[in-house]
Amino acid sequence: MVQERRILYEHLDVPDINTFEVFKQHDGYARFEKAIAEYQPEEIADMVKEAGLKGRGGAGFSTGEKWSFVPRDIEPRYLCCNADESEPGTFSNRYVLEKNPHLLIEGILICCYAMGIETTYVYIRGEFTLGKKMLDAAIKEAYEQGYLGENVRDTGLNINIYTHPGAGAYICGEETGLIESLEGKRGQPRNKPPFPAVQGVFMKPTVVQNVETLCNLPFIVGNGVEWYTQMGPTYGDARFDPPKPDPNTGTKLYCISGDVNEPGVYELDLGLTCTELIEVAGGLRGEEVKAVIPGGSSAPILTHYELDTRLDFTSLTLAKSMLGSGGIIVMNETRNIVDCLLNIMKFYAHESCGQCTPCRWGTPWVRDIVQRIADGEGRQATITRPKFGVTESGRWGDTGETEEIYEDLDLLESVANNIANVDTMTWNTICVFGIAVSWPAVSYMRKFRPEFEATIREGELITLPVAEATVPPEENYAYQQRIIPKEMADLE
Amino acid sequence: MSDEIIQIETPFQFNEENKREFDELIGRYPVKEAAMLPTLHLAQRQAGFISPAVMKYVAELLELSVMKVKDVVTFYPMFFEEPVGKYVIRICHTLPCALRDCKVVLEHLKEKLGTDVASETNLAKGTTDDGKFTLMKVECLASCDVAPVIMVNDDLYKNLTPEKVDELLENL
Numbered sequence: 323m324v325q326e327r328r329i330l331y332e333h334l335d336v337p338d339i340n341t342f343e344v345f346k347q348h349d350g351y352a353r354f355e356k357a358i359a360e361y362q363p364e365e366i367a368d369m370v371k372e373a374g375l376k377g378r379g380g381a382g383f384s385t386g387e388k389w390s391f392v393p394r395d396i397e398p399r400y401l402c403c404n405a406d407e408s409e410p411g412t413f414s415n416r417y418v419l420e421k422n423p424h425l426l427i428e429g430i431l432i433c434c435y436a437m438g439i440e441t442t443y444v445y446i447r448g449e450f451t452l453g454k455k456m457l458d459a460a461i462k463e464a465y466e467q468g469y470l471g472e473n474v475r476d477t478g479l480n481i482n483i484y485t486h487p488g489a490g491a492y493i494c495g496e497e498t499g500l501i502e503s504l505e506g507k508r509g510q511p512r513n514k515p516p517f518p519a520v521q522g523v524f525m526k527p528t529v530v531q532n533v534e535t536l537c538n539l540p541f542i543v544g545n546g547v548e549w550y551t552q553m554g555p556t557y558g559d560a561r562f563d564p565p566k567p568d569p570n571t572g573t574k575l576y577c578i579s580g581d582v583n584e585p586g587v588y589e590l591d592l593g594l595t596c597t598e599l600i601e602v603a604g605g606l607r608g609e610e611v612k613a614v615i616p617g618g619s620s621a622p623i624l625t626h627y628e629l630d631t632r633l634d635f636t637s638l639t640l641a642k643s644m645l646g647s648g649g650i651i652v653m654n655e656t657r658n659i660v661d662c663l664l665n666i667m668k669f670y671a672h673e674s675c676g677q678c679t680p681c682r683w684g685t686p687w688v689r690d691i692v693q694r695i696a697d698g699e700g701r702q703a704t705i706t707r708p709k710f711g712v713t714e715s716g717r718w719g720d721t722g723e724t725e726e727i728y729e730d731l732d733l734l735e736s737v738a739n740n741i742a743n744v745d746t747m748t749w750n751t752i753c754v755f756g757i758a759v760s761w762p763a764v765s766y767m768r769k770f771r772p773e774f775e776a777t778i779r780e781g782e783l784i785t786l787p788v789a790e791a792t793v794p795p796e797e798n799y800a801y802q803q804r805i806i807p808k809e810m811a812d813l814e
Numbered sequence: 815m816s817d818e819i820i821q822i823e824t825p826f827q828f829n830e831e832n833k834r835e836f837d838e839l840i841g842r843y844p845v846k847e848a849a850m851l852p853t854l855h856l857a858q859r860q861a862g863f864i865s866p867a868v869m870k871y872v873a874e875l876l877e878l879s880v881m882k883v884k885d886v887v888t889f890y891p892m893f894f895e896e897p898v899g900k901y902v903i904r905i906c907h908t909l910p911c912a913l914r915d916c917k918v919v920l921e922h923l924k925e926k927l928g929t930d931v932a933s934e935t936n937l938a939k940g941t942t943d944d945g946k947f948t949l950m951k952v953e954c955l956a957s958c959d960v961a962p963v964i965m966v967n968d969d970l971y972k973n974l975t976p977e978k979v980d981e982l983l984e985n986l
Contacts, residue, residue, distance in 0.1 A: 408956065410910060410958070412954075412956060413956045416956050449892075449904075449955055452968075486851065486852065489851055489890030492953060504848060505848050506850030506876070506886065507847070507886065524845065615909075619908070619909055651958075665907075665912050672953060673953060
């Protein structure tokens with residue numbers, strides 16, 4: 323049985339940990355004191371890079387590398403903390419904000435010290451009223467105790483933290499959307515480049531980090547890089563020759579919801595498998611796992627064949643999915659995948675910001691197609707055409723067989739792929755919202771095609787048994803393409 | 815000018831407490847426009863919804879055109895352009911809540927309140943006749959572990975069942 327390793331969440335349940343005094347008794351702010359006493363700012367940035375910390379917000383980009391893009395000669399620089407947690411299935415930041423806000427403040431202080439930043443905006447989602455209240459109170463205490471404001475702890479540093487409420491738009495979780503929203507505009511993402519690290523909020527260099535990423539900083543500084551890198555696997559990234567080390571170090575706050583007995587946030591080392599995770603969360607509620615969404619609703623779905631996939635950044639990318647924000651949604655055998663996709667597509671159709679035409683029109687179109695299928699009015703053409711699949715030579719191509727066309731499924735794939743193409747990973751939109759739409763749309767449809775076909779054929783929602791609903795692995799393109807990092811050449 | 819075509823009946827103004835809070839807010843940002851969202855939140859808390867008069871007032875405060883403020887108000891689902899009930903009930907209906915039967919809770923709420931679900935362009939549809947409640951569906955409230963959830967104004971209610979909803983409505 324896998325044990326939880328609580329680091330970020332260690333003191334979460336200590337009574338009154340949200341107050342300065344109790345937080346201080348539990349090593350609070352000691353790590354920041356250590357940072358300013360023992361290290362130069364550049365050394366902290368190097369430590370974060372060496373520790374291999376990856377952004378926990380969704381993209382999984384190396385934090386140290388992101389910091390290295392920030393020009394240190396342009397003043398002022400800003401830090402935006404992304405607390406706009408809106409990805410369906412993700413709820414770990416809420417607990418940090420509500421129960422242990424001082425940990426976030428300490429993380430922000432360390433980041434500000436390392437990057438020479440004086441102003442931080444915490445963009446908190448509008449619905450987190452309690453979280454904002456707790457953080458505001460904690461910030462007030464930190465000002466009173468001299469950890470914020472002018473001349474912090476007699477070091478000559480000036481650090482200010484301000485909370486900024488959002489107003490219910492999912493797209494403001496995208497870093498440039500967040501910046502636009504912070505500037506008081508519609509939260510419509512910007513074209514990149516220039517990246518926020520160079521021109522971000524108020525057109526100044528800006529570091530945008532998730533709450534969880536910032537909360538990792540005190541522990542990296544406090545316990546050292548070596549301690550941190552012991553947790554989680556480091557793979558060799560086979561796309562480079564020789565393989566470049568690709569660290570998945572540290573713990574992750576996995577948010578498990580859906581059909582498990584004990585949904586919640588579990589802090590575990592990166593690199594556990596889906597099966598292990600479901601076990602940690604009290605086991606499955608139901609008979610059999612039908613599907614698992616590994617990283618918030620944007621992530622491509624995993625079938626019951628893929629439950630041995632390790633839940634870390636590298637493994638999931640190689641399995642043609644993503645860890646994203648770590649929001650894991652488990653579905654049991656009673657769930658209908660068409661219905662689930664409809665729910666998700668309604669979400670995206672509602673949340674498209676309307677800036678780029680493919681997304682503004684395509685997303686409601688995809689939703690309408692899935693709605694039509696779920697209503698039992700999916701279109702089925704009667705002509706046949708060559709069937710594509712894995713041929714005898716083991717390659718993808720014309721198998722020589724014929725298949726019936728399900729017009730709406732082809733249309734669904736075509737529309738989704740024209741918002742963002744999941745095979746080439748190119749998107750026709752400014753931000754990655756496009757790929758967040760077409761990834762679930764195409765992956766659900768490809769991996770659970772029998773269920774979609776049956777629903778169209780029968781004219782009503784048909785829930786097939788797990789084994790029949792899933793495309794067998796040999797016909798699952800993503801499954802065929804996946805690489806299991808365990809088998810990849812060792813680094814040394 | 816876009817400002818002139820908007821008919822203003824009763825002008826809006828911050829009360830003293832909100833004015834103080836606004837003055838504190840505005841100092842946080844290098845440009846005034848950035849205070850838009852917190853200012854609109856303040857205004858909505860005082861006025862109940864963002865009427866044209868509120869937009870005009872906020873535009874004056876932030877030295878922007880009224881259209882720019884309206885532009886923002888229409889983008890964000892949390893800002894209301896019409897009057898809403900005293901209690902705004904937001905029910906999450908995204909996947910994790912749907913897997914935990916939020917539909918049952920929603921149907922129960924609809925039946926109990928005797929109202930439909932509000933849409934963003936028609937809030938009156940989801941508001942009860944006595945103006946006490948507005949029922950609206952929202953996307954993920956980031957509490958999937960305690961699904962299904964609803965938010966009544968600023969408070970979150972977890973692990974809901976029809977019985978718990980009854981109890982909750984009685985106490986309001």
